Amino acid sequence: MRSKAVQVAPNMVHDGGMRLHHRIYLSPGFFGFGKIGSYDYFAHVERTLVARLAAAGDDATTYVLDVQPTASIRRRASRLAELVSETATDEGPIHLIGHSTGGLDARMVASPEVILPIPSATLRWVPHLASVTTINAPHYGTPMASFFATANGQRWLYLLSVLTYVGLTVGAPPLTFVSAMILALRRIEGMLGLDVKMIDGLGRSILRLLGDAQSQELRTFLEEILTDQGAVIQLMPEAMDLFHAGISDRAGVVYQCTASMAPAPSARKWFSGLPNPWEALQTTIFTALYGLASRYDERYPCAPHDVDDDAEALLMRAFGRVPGARSNDGIVPILSQVWGKLIWAGHGDHLDVLGHFHPESRAGGSHVDWLRSGSGFNETRFDTMIGAIADGVVASAERWRTP
Secondary structure, three states: OOEEEEOOOOOOOOOOOOOOOOEEEEEEEOOHHHOOOOOEEEEHHHHHHHHHHHHHOOOOEEEOOOOOOHHHHOHHHHHHHHHHHHHHHOOEEEEEEEEOHHHHHHHHHHHOOOOOOOOHHHHOOHHHEEEEEEEEEOHHHHHHHHHHHOHHHHHHHHHHHHHHHHHHHHOOOOHHHHHHHHHHHOOOOOOOOHHHHHHHHHHHHHHHHOOHHHHHHHHHHHHHHOOOHHHHHHHHHHHHHHHHHHHOOOOOEEEEEEEEEEEEEEEEEHHHHOOOHHHHHHHHHHHHHHHOOOOHHHHOOOOOOOOOHHHHHHHHHHOOOOOOOOOOOOOHHHHHHHHOEEEEEEEEOHHHHHHHHHHOOOOOOOOOOOOOOOOOOOHHHHHHHHHHOOOOOHHHOHHHOOO
């Protein structure tokens, strides 16, 4: 767990007349972690959100949940409840913000009906909960989970975990590895005839490329993924259908969400990355992931039965149309991301919305991006999205401003 506090100058007071101290809890998603190597999962979100709240005249302390990446939602939610219980020491407003699976953790903790394997006193802070924000969360599941739950999918999950670590903390691996990986990934589209030895061999090869410290850190990360994959099954569309039967929104809490989609991959985009093998590999990976996330089952469509008028209007403004059920951010279908009030929508992939988009799109500052989706996500979109989240956080806490 990591926390940060930012104080603002005395003259920066909210229009409501009373400065608040917000406690904000950030829950990572699939493949998520607080910090691993040089990669800080929520760094850009924390910095921008706290600055926005400071500009509104409020103080904020942020906490990042340290949790096993693919553990069951119930286990992750229990850890989130414990973190809040351990750190929420005043009577101020509490806000839960979850990216991807982390959004489901937040919804489960907030649900009045939830039964978690923790003492009831651990939830004593719930009356101070002001808002739940979900960022690209799979509220109706993702077809990708159905693939990762298969035997072949398990091996790809392992290899993609390795690449996530390497791409975000080390950078481009040797060309020989990249070339072999591209050849292997080209076969993922049919999901048949996967070369198990090649997949396992690639994973072992890249472990040997790392130094002792990095190798041990990666092994620990992989062990957490391999030993508990409850969320892999729970994120299947069929399982999320059951999730909704037992989880409901808490009265008095503001629920808001963001949603994005990436442009569908094309041969032109892939060829544009050929001069740089590492970029070509990233594009190939994204193409495979996008294809998995775009699978559709009319019985479990990864979408709400209907989109409310306000959300539909926002989607129309963002895209000129309401996206179809197959449109996705490379991991989660966009319509699956809609829950509560939709406050921002735009083009972007699953990592873009964390502030981890292409360095050329950022105006300075450290940045790493390992998936090339061609979304064109940039600083302006990110600031607008975080601004919408901050506005909702401030508005949700108005009742705390009354003396």
